[in-house]
Structures are given as C-alpha cells and as structure tokens.
Amino acid sequence: MSSPDAVLAKFREYVLGPLRFMNLLSCFELGIVDVLKGNAGGGMTAVQIADATGIAPHSVEQMLYLLVKEDFVSFDESSASYALDGIKHLSDDDLGRVLPWMDMVKVVCLRQLYYLTESVRTGKVVGLKELYDFEGNFYEASTRYPELQASWGAMMDQVTGFIDPWFFGNLDLPDNAKVLDVAGNTGLGAVLAYRHKRVENLHVTCFDFPEKEAEALENFRAHGVQDHCSFIGGDVFDSVPKGFDVVMIKHFLDMFDKENVFRILKGVHEALDVGGQVYVLVPIYPEDVKSSCSVDFFPAYFLGCTMAQGGPQKISTYEQWMEACGFKVTKAVSQDISAMPPDVIPVHGIICGTKTSP
Amino acid sequence: MSSPDAVLAKFREYVLGPLRFMNLLSCFELGIVDVLKGNAGGGMTAVQIADATGIAPHSVEQMLYLLVKEDFVSFDESSASYALDGIKHLSDDDLGRVLPWMDMVKVVCLRQLYYLTESVRTGKVVGLKELYDFEGNFYEASTRYPELQASWGAMMDQVTGFIDPWFFGNLDLPDNAKVLDVAGNTGLGAVLAYRHKRVENLHVTCFDFPEKEAEALENFRAHGVQDHCSFIGGDVFDSVPKGFDVVMIKHFLDMFDKENVFRILKGVHEALDVGGQVYVLVPIYPEDVKSSCSVDFFPAYFLGCTMAQGGPQKISTYEQWMEACGFKVTKAVSQDISAMPPDVIPVHGIICGTKTSP
Numbered sequence: 001m002s003s004p005d006a007v008l009a010k011f012r013e014y015v016l017g018p019l020r021f022m023n024l025l026s027c028f029e030l031g032i033v034d035v036l037k038g039n040a041g042g043g044m045t046a047v048q049i050a051d052a053t054g055i056a057p058h059s060v061e062q063m064l065y066l067l068v069k070e071d072f073v074s075f076d077e078s079s080a081s082y083a084l085d086g087i088k089h090l091s092d093d094d095l096g097r098v099l100p101w102m103d104m105v106k107v108v109c110l111r112q113l114y115y116l117t118e119s120v121r122t123g124k125v126v127g128l129k130e131l132y133d134f135e136g137n138f139y140e141a142s143t144r145y146p147e148l149q150a151s152w153g154a155m156m157d158q159v160t161g162f163i164d165p166w167f168f169g170n171l172d173l174p175d176n177a178k179v180l181d182v183a184g185n186t187g188l189g190a191v192l193a194y195r196h197k198r199v200e201n202l203h204v205t206c207f208d209f210p211e212k213e214a215e216a217l218e219n220f221r222a223h224g225v226q227d228h229c230s231f232i233g234g235d236v237f238d239s240v241p242k243g244f245d246v247v248m249i250k251h252f253l254d255m256f257d258k259e260n261v262f263r264i265l266k267g268v269h270e271a272l273d274v275g276g277q278v279y280v281l282v283p284i285y286p287e288d289v290k291s292s293c294s295v296d297f298f299p300a301y302f303l304g305c306t307m308a309q310g311g312p313q314k315i316s317t318y319e320q321w322m323e324a325c326g327f328k329v330t331k332a333v334s335q336d337i338s339a340m341p342p343d344v345i346p347v348h349g350i351i352c353g354t355k356t357s358p
Numbered sequence: 359m360s361s362p363d364a365v366l367a368k369f370r371e372y373v374l375g376p377l378r379f380m381n382l383l384s385c386f387e388l389g390i391v392d393v394l395k396g397n398a399g400g401g402m403t404a405v406q407i408a409d410a411t412g413i414a415p416h417s418v419e420q421m422l423y424l425l426v427k428e429d430f431v432s433f434d435e436s437s438a439s440y441a442l443d444g445i446k447h448l449s450d451d452d453l454g455r456v457l458p459w460m461d462m463v464k465v466v467c468l469r470q471l472y473y474l475t476e477s478v479r480t481g482k483v484v485g486l487k488e489l490y491d492f493e494g495n496f497y498e499a500s501t502r503y504p505e506l507q508a509s510w511g512a513m514m515d516q517v518t519g520f521i522d523p524w525f526f527g528n529l530d531l532p533d534n535a536k537v538l539d540v541a542g543n544t545g546l547g548a549v550l551a552y553r554h555k556r557v558e559n560l561h562v563t564c565f566d567f568p569e570k571e572a573e574a575l576e577n578f579r580a581h582g583v584q585d586h587c588s589f590i591g592g593d594v595f596d597s598v599p600k601g602f603d604v605v606m607i608k609h610f611l612d613m614f615d616k617e618n619v620f621r622i623l624k625g626v627h628e629a630l631d632v633g634g635q636v637y638v639l640v641p642i643y644p645e646d647v648k649s650s651c652s653v654d655f656f657p658a659y660f661l662g663c664t665m666a667q668g669g670p671q672k673i674s675t676y677e678q679w680m681e682a683c684g685f686k687v688t689k690a691v692s693q694d695i696s697a698m699p700p701d702v703i704p705v706h707g708i709i710c711g712t713k714t715s716p
Contacts, residue, residue, distance in 0.1 A: 004452060007444040008701040010428060011456045012651060014382050015463055015703065017375025019658040022471040024372050026658075029475040058615040059478050059661055062669040065643065065653035070368060086365040094362060098369050105373050111469040113380040117387040120417050257416040285423065293370060295423035300377040300384075303417055311420040343366040345373065 018110070023066045025102045030055060032063065036073065036084045043074075043081025097162075098343050100154040107151035108138065109305045116304030125308045138306035139255075160251070163335075163348050164189075167281045168196035170333060170350050173246060175200040180244040182236055182268065183252040184208050187216030190229045193248065205230045207241060236264055240271035247272065250281040255302065255310040258321070265325035272355045278327060283312045284334060284349035291337075297345050315349040327353030376468070381424045383460045388413060390421065394431065394442045401432075401439025455520075456701050458512040465509035466496065467663045474662035483666045496664035497613075518609070521693075521706050522547075525639045526554035528691060528708050531604060533558040538602040540594055540626065541610040542566050545574030548587045551606065564589045565599060594622055598629035605630065608639040613660065613668040616679070623683035630713045636685060641670040642692060642707035649695075655703050673707040685711030 027033055035052040036044060046064075050057040064082055067073040074085040090098070112127030119126045125141075128134045134141045142149040173179065177199065181189045184206035193204045206216050210233030220226040232241050237260070240247070247268050253261050268278055286292045294312060302310040313321070319329045331352035340347070385391055393410040394402060404422075408415040422440055425431040432443040448456070470485030477484045483499075486492040492499045500507040531537065535557065539547045542564030551562045564574050568591030578584040590599050595618070598605070605626050611619050626636050644650045652670060660668040671679070677687045689710035698705070 004447040004449070005700050007430065007447055008452060008456065008699055010430075010444070011382075011460075012701040012703060014375075014379050015456075015459050015701075016651065016654045017372075017379040018463060018468050018471055020654050021372050021375040022474045022662065023654075023658040024369075026474045026478065026662075030478060055478050056481065056615065056667070058617075058667065058669075062657035062661060063478065065647055065650075065657055069647045069650065069653050072365065072368075086368075089362040089365055091362070094366060098366065098373075101373050102369075105376060106472060110376050110472045113376055114464060114468045116380045117384045120384065120388060120413050120421065123414065257414065259416075289423055289427045292427065293374065295427050296374045296378050296381075299420035299423055300381040303420060304380065304384075309414070309416065311416075341366055342363045343370040343373075345370060 020066060021102070021105065022110070023063060024072070025106060027063055027067055028099065028102075030063070032060065033084070033087060036082060037088070039083075043076055043079055043083040045079070045081050049082065094341070094343070097158055097341065100151075100158050101343070101345070104151050104155035107147060109301060112305040113300060116300055119304050119308045123308050125304075125306065127305065137308070156251075159346060162344070163281070164192055164250075165196075166335065166348070167250065167279075167350060168192060170331070170352075171197065171246075171248070171279055173197050173199050173202060175202075177202055177246055178244045179204045179246045179248060180232075180241060181206050182240065182247055182249045182264070184216070184248075184250075186212050187219040187229060187231065189248065189250055190216075191219060191223045191225055194225050194228050195223075203228055203230070205232055205241070205244070207232045207234060207236070209233060209235065236267060240267045242271045242273075244272065245276055247276070247278045248281070249278065253280060253282045253318070254298070254312045255307050257309045260309070261321060262325060265322060265327070269326040269355055274355055274358055276355045277330075278322070278353050278355075280318065280322070280349075280351045280353075282318065282349060282351070283346040284315045284318065285312050286334075286337075286347065287314055287316060292347070293345050294347055312346075315351065318349065318351045322351055322353045326355065326357075328356045329353050378424060379460070379463065380468070381421060382430070383464060385421055385425060386457065386460075388421070390418065391442070391445060394440060395446070397441075401434055401437055401441040403437070403439050407440065452699070452701070455516055455699065458509075458516050459701070459703070462509050462513035465505060467659060470663040471658060474658055477662050477666045481666050483662075483664065485663065495666070514609075517704060520702070521639070522550055522608075523554075524693065524706070525608065525637075525708060526550060528689070528710075529555065529604075529606075529637055531555050531557050531560060533560075535560055535604055536602045537562045537604045537606060538590075538599060539564050540598065540605055540607045540622070542574070542606075542608075544570050545577040545587060545589065547606065547608055548574075549577060549581045549583055552583050552586050553581075560586060562587050563599070563602070565592060565594070567591060567593065594625060598625045600629045600631075602630065603634055605634070605636045606639070607636065611638060611640045611676070612656070612670045613665050615667045618667070619679060620683055623680060623685070627684040627713055632713055632716055634713045635688075636680075636711050636713075638676065638680070638707075638709045638711075640676065640707060640709070641704040642673045642676065643670050644692075644695075644705065645672055645674060650705070651703050652705055670704075673709065676707065676709045680709055680711045684713065684715075686714045687711050 031053045046057040046060040049060045068075045072086045074083050115126035128141050142152055184190055185208055187206040190204040190206040213231045213233050216231045220229045285295055289295050298311050315332050319332050322329050334349045335347050389411045404415040404418040407418045426433045430444040432441050473484035486499050542548055543566055545564040548562040548564040571589045571591050574589045578587045643653055647653050656669050673690050677690050680687050692707045693705050
C-alpha cells in the first residue's frame with residue numbers, strides 16, 4: 001500500500017467503525033426496523049416513525065441518515081418518507097445469524113475494547129475488572145453475569161449450530177469407541193457426538209471442571225443418553241483422563257497462547273494409548289491472511305474481551321504444533337468459505353492426529 | 359441494494375468495525391508502531407518486538423495480523439519479520455490529524471456508544487451517567503474530567519486549526535464592526551477573529567456562560583488583545599446581547615435539535631438591528647448523503663456520546679431554517695471535499711444571513 005491517501009482513507013474507515021456499528025444496531029434496538037417492516041405497504045415519515053417508537057423525530061432522522069447512505073433503508077424526498085430497502089431482503093434466518101453477533105459485539109466487546117492495550121500489557125482482561133469488578137476471564141465472568149452469558153451464548157449457539165454438523169460429519173469413529181470431549185462444558189457436545197454417530201456401543205465422556213457435572217448429567221438424562229454419556233471432573237492443565245480411543249477438543253485451543261496449547265496437546269498425547277486419535281475443531285486464520293475476515297475479529301476479541309491471551313492460528317500452524325506434540329496429522333480440513341453466508345466471520349478447521357508411538 | 363449477499367457482507371463490515379478500530383489504535387498505544395519505525399533498517403521478529411515493548415510475543419503476532427492484512431505493516435515469511443509498510447508513508451502531519459481522532463473515538467465514544475439506544479430513548483447521555491455518574495452533556499462533563507477534555511480538546515484543536523482559517527477568510531467585516539461570538543467559550547475565537555481581520559477599530563465580544571469569563575479575559579491579556587476583545591456572560595437560550603453588527607455562531611448549532619436551533623437563531627435575530635449579519639459555521643451533511651462520511655459519524659456521536667440530541671443538517675436545511683427565523687441568506691458555502699485529506703470526517707459549511715426587517 002504505497003499511497004498515503006489510500007492509507008489515510010483506510011484509517012478513516014477504522015475511525016468510523018465503532019460509530020457505524022452502534023448506529024446500525026441501535027436502529028434495530030429502538031424498533032425502527034420493526035416499525036418499517038410492519039408498514040410494508042408504503043413509506044413512513046420521521047414523525048410517524050417517532051410516534052410508533054416513542055423517540056424524537058429529529059433523532060429518527062439522524063439515526064436513519066447512515067442507513068439511507070448504505071441503502072439499507074430508502075428515503076423518498078418528495079414524501080419525506082422512509083422504507084426498508086436492503087434490510088427487507090434479509091430472511092429471518094439471515095437476521096437470526098447477524099443480530100446475535102451484533103449483540104455479542106456490543107455486550108462482550110464494545111466497552112471492554114477500551115481496555116485492549118492494558119489487557120495486552122498485563123495479560124488480564126482489564127475490561128472485566130473495570131466494568132464488572134471481576135478478576136478472571138470472560139468465560140468465568142459469564143457464569144456470574146447472566147447478561148454476558150445470554151449475549152455470548154446466543155452467538156455461540158448460532159456458531160455451533162452451523163459448525164458442529166460439519167465437525168461430526170468429519171468424525172470417524174469405530175464401533176465400541178470410547179470418546180472423551182475435552183472441555184466439554186455441560187455435556188451438549190457429548191450428546192451431539194453420541195447422537196450423530198451411528199456406530200455400535202459408542203460411549204462419550206464429557207471432561208470439564210467438576211462444577212459442571214450436575215448440569216451435564218441432567219443434560220444426559222434430558223436427552224435420554226444417560227447410559228451412553230458420562231462425566232469426569234478435572235482440569236485439562238493438571239491431567240487428562242486415560243482409557244479413551246478418541247479425544248475431541250472443540251472450540252478450545254483458540255483460547256490459549258502457544259505455550260498452553262502445547263500443554264493441552266501434550267497432556268492429551270500422554271493420556272492416549274498408541275493408535276489413539278485426537279480431533280481438534282478450532283477457528284483458523286487462512287494461509288493468506290489477506291483473504292480473511294477473522295484476523296479482523298479474533299485478536300481484539302481474545303486479547304481484549306475474553307482471555308487476554310489466545311487467538312486462532314493458521315491450520316498449517318496447528319498441524320506443526322500437533323506434530324511437535326507427538327501426533328501424526330492424518331487429516332486437516334478447512335470450511336469452504338465460498339459455501340458460507342457472507343456475514344460469517346469465523347472459519348473453522350478440523351485437524352486430526354494419531355498417536356503413533358509411546 | 360437488492361442482493362441479500364451484499365447486505366450481509368456490509369453487516370459483517372459493521373460487526374467488525376469496533377474490533378478493527380481498537381486493534382489498530384492499540385498497536386500505536388502499545389508502542390509497536392514506534393518500535394518498527396525506530397528500526398527502519400530492517401524487519402523485526404515478534405520476539406524482538408515483544409522484547410522492545412514488554413508484551414508477549416504471541417500477542418504481538420495476534421495484534422499484527424490485521425495490520426499485515428491491511429498492508430499497514432509487511433510480514434516477510436522467510437525471516438518471520440515485520441516492517442512498516444503503509445504506515446511509513448504517513449507524515450507526522452498525517453498522524454497528527456489521525457491519532458487525535460482515534461483517541462477521541464476511544465475516549466469519548468467507544469464505551470459510551472454501548473448506551474446509544476437508551477440515550478436516544480431518554481434524551482440523556484446515559485453513558486456519562488453509567489461510566490462517570492455524571493448527569494448532563496459531554497461538554498459539561500469535560501470540564502470535570504480532564505481525560506475527557508484532553509482527548510476531545512486535542513481532536514477539536516485539530517479540527518479548528520483546519521477550519522477556522524477558512525471561516526475567517528470568508529468573514530467580511532466592515533471597519534468599526536462590533537462582533538459577537540456566540541458560545542465563544544474562553545475567547546479564543548474572539549482572539550482569532552480580531553487577529554485575522556485587518557479592519558479598523560474592530561471589537562469582538564465573547565458571549566458564553568459567566569464561569570468562562572476569567573479564563574477568557576486571561577486569554578485576551580495573554581494575546582495582547584484586551585483592548586479589542588471583551589466578554590459578556592449569559593445563556594443564549596435566555597437572551598442574546600444587543601448592539602452588535604455581526605454575530606458569529608461557530609461549532610454550535612450542530613449540538614441541538616431543530617427546536618433549539620430555532621430558539622438560538624430567533625434570539626440572534628431579535629438582538630440584531632436591521633442590517634445586522636449572522637455567520638454560522640457548522641459541520642454539514644452533503645446534499646447527497648451517499649457521498650458523505652459524516653453521516654457515519656455525527657448521529658451516533660451527538661446522540662450517544664455528547665448531547666443526546668443534535669447532529670448536523672444539510673446546508674440547504676440550514677438555509678431554510680435561517681430564512682424561517684427571519685434572515686435573508688446572503689451566502690452559503692461548503693468546504694471543498696476534494697481539497698481535504700482523505701481521513702477528514704467533518705465537512706463544514708458557512709451560512710451567512712442578514713436581518714432585513716424588524
């Protein structure tokens with residue numbers, strides 16, 4: 001990028017990013033979009049929108065300038081009335097993907113990002129301390145603050161609903177397999193793994209902190225899989241349970257720096273017998289970062305808002321790390337970006353390895 | 359915009375905006391850019407940058423992915439080293455414009471925007487209440503919180519340094535003119551007006567809240583213009599001082615809704631004698647909002663971060679409003695966007711009117 005003007009124009013886009021984001025989201029939150037959607041027959045003036053939403057007409061006009069600029073909403077000069085334009089082409093499914101992401105960026109990121117620099121310097125999520133007086137990472141905080149859990153959970157449900165079928169479609173399990181789901185939280189991954197695989201005599205064990213056990217067992221009963229799923233309490237950084245044929249590590253390695261990823265992978269390697277397999281599901285950066293939108297998201301998200309460490313790697317890096325931790329990589333696949341809706345930010349990879357020697 | 363894919367891709371850009379913004383700014387705040395600048399001879403590895411900045415090498419890599427994607431920084435695979443790329447083409451003047459804007463968006467906007475919806479609904483700047491336990495607008499808060507004043511002031515100095523020479527170049531004053539600077543703050547606009555105009559026997563009076571008087575008088579003395587500049591304390595919404603030939607209203611009308619703009623303009627009209635003139639300097643939206651970057655900024659800025667009301671208008675709207683308040687518009691000019699650096703967000707207009715009848 002050799003022209004100063006091109007760099008300066010990019011910087012302007014960066015400066016505008018937070019304001020654009022919240023202006024758009026706020027038009028949904030204020031009910032402006034719903035009001036326009038409910039009035040599909042014709043346009044509405046600022047005063048009519050104001051009456052329907054309870055906000056000032058002047059504010060309606062100001063909030064809609066950007067949406068008119070972007071052709072999300074149209075404005076007819078002669079009648080001074082607004083109508084949905086681009087937004088009306090989004091299906092309920094589309095909005096069901098996009099709005100949870102916007103809400104998550106607002107709730108989990110917007111204020112916390114203010115402290116990004118300090119979080120990187122200290123290795124602590126300073127935003128959680130400043131805003132919630134909470135010491136620890138976001139995932140710990142989310143168990144205490146329902147607003148954080150609700151917003152992050154809605155986004156994550158949308159991501160896993162999209163990704164997990166692809167993951168399980170890539171999971172090859174033999175009959176009688178004993179599967180361990182590392183950092184399996186409250187057992188839903190174990191349930192899905194059991195449900196998805198049509199093999200004989202499969203058993204899936206969720207491994208996570210002991211305080212997750214009650215909810216996991218309840219989930220197993222609720223899904224009627226209590227004879228095929230179980231729970232082991234522990235900490236992956238202390239030791240990994242032995243006696244399993246396949247270990248799944250889903251949505252987890254990206255939370256950690258290289259050093260901790262190595263501790264996890266080496267712990268899993270030690271726990272497996274020769275011939276045992278590990279399946280890693282993780283968001284990845286593309287080999288050419290210039291084609292990525294995930295490098296725009298994850299560094300600031302992990303370092304500033306959730307862990308003060310971590311962040312995805314390229315799939316080639318994860319392959320190297322798996323080999324360095326003793327595994328022979330047998331499969332490494334990325335999601336097909338061209339088949340993903342254009343709003344989707346994370347791209348996931350599956351890296352599968354086998355323990356070939358003690 | 360008829361394609362759902364185009365709308366969804368735009369939404370993705372919006373979602374990424376806050377994270378991109380803070381990732382870039384943080385690379386400046388962490389000293390990564392300075393370290394690379396100081397090492398102009400060659401590239402630096404993540405470990406070398408980490409050593410020089412005191413942050414973890416893993417975090418350096420994560421923070422620089424985005425800058426490499428954008429060609430702000432280059433990455434050489436073979437030596438695994440980073441060097442400035444696009445950023446090295448920015449002059450000190452460029453960075454002196456851009457960085458105060460970035461800091462202002464961080465300090466004044468990033469956290470406060472979280473409360474945009476509630477601010478629009480209530481007509482109060484909820485972010486100031488939540489974050490600072492302050493009731494009132496940003497300009498009032500900035501007098502109490504030095505961090506707000508410092509960040510906003512640095513941005514505003516940069517804006518006025520760019521705009522005011524253009525404004526004063528458009529200001530036609532007769533000899534012996536008595537000029538009133540409405541909302542003149544601590545008198546620097548009065549000093550500039552006096553300094554800039556080479557007419558005989560000019561007198562400029564700063565009009566603002568009484569608590570600004572001491573600092574204004576001190577400014578007049580410091581600039582040696584105490585015989586030509588004076589101060590009147592008051593509130594423009596109560597009454598405007600009489601006896602002036604020209605009233606300047608600079609950087610002020612954009613802070614208010616239409617109703618309050620009318621109160622100000624009518625108050626000025628009432629105070630002037632027939633033949634008296636008003637000069638309004640204000641950020642404007644272009645007649646075609648699609649060519650604007652200021653609609654991306656000001657609505658969320660004024661409604662969410664500073665006033666919970668206000669926002670610029672098109673220059674044609676300001677002309678209509680001046681006429682509706684009794685003025686004959688004699689001049690309306692906009693800044694030439696093509697002559698502005700590409701990072702500049704506000705575009706200003708000057709609207710000049712004359713009182714033609716009592």
